[in-house]
Amino acid sequence: MKATKQLHEVESSGRDEHAPSLTHALTHTLDHSWLDEAHANRLFSQLQRSCTWHREEIVMYGRRISVPRLTAWFGDSGLSYRYSGLDHRAEGWPSNLAEIRTRLSEQFEQPFNFVLLNRYRDGQDYMGWHSDDEAGVRGGIASLSLGCARRFTTRLKPSALAPTSPAKPGPIQSMTLANGSLVFMPPGFQDKYLHALPKAPRLKPKSDANPQASFEDTRFASERINLTFRWLSGQR
DSSP: OOOOOOOOOEEETTEEEOSOOHHHHTTOEEETTSSOHHHHHHHHHHHHHHSOOBOOEEEETTEEEEOSSEEEEEESTTOEEEETTEEEEOOBOOHHHHHHHHHHHHHHTSOOOEEEEEEEOSTTOOEEEEOOOOTTEEEEEEEEEEESOEEEEEEEOHHHHOTTSOOOOOOOEEEEEOTTOEEEEOTTHHHHEEEEEOOOTTSOOOTTOOTTOOTTSGGGTTOEEEEEEEEESSOO
């Protein structure tokens, strides 16, 4: 694997601690500036305007609920990714994401054939605790953040702490993912860890925002787009 910036940021007592965490140093890599600001802003605006964004619904405990974010996806033509009871069939790669995929594959020395995009419109959009451990997901997952900085949290699964007896999840560790930052979760991470993107109440909805405006427009200071590149096996 080519060298990457090994920066591990843990939040403690309401402030950022720029010091390595032993647990995270063994489990993931965080690069705060994988894309420079100009490239990240440009890609954000392109995706915001060109993607077909879906407001999905899932069934939980017998009730149909709207997912608190927008989603889009791309991948090798004909590939289908199923999670939460929903199928996501890919129809190819736009050139801007194909370039990102090639760079990631070279850096982490593994192929990627699918990318899932989550668009968080403001601080009320979020992602709950979960693992990307669906059948067919292989290798590591590369997560690229664009737009507004948000807090990303991880914790050990109970089964990783006490494999033979019930236990509570491990303590929460968190980091701030800024515009252009990249987290690589290596093979095995999803088996042992949960991760989430909590709500951010300080990021208020922008009711007067123009959905076609660029990221540089300050009315879009609350939006974030996250892209998770992965390898799917046997998902045709």
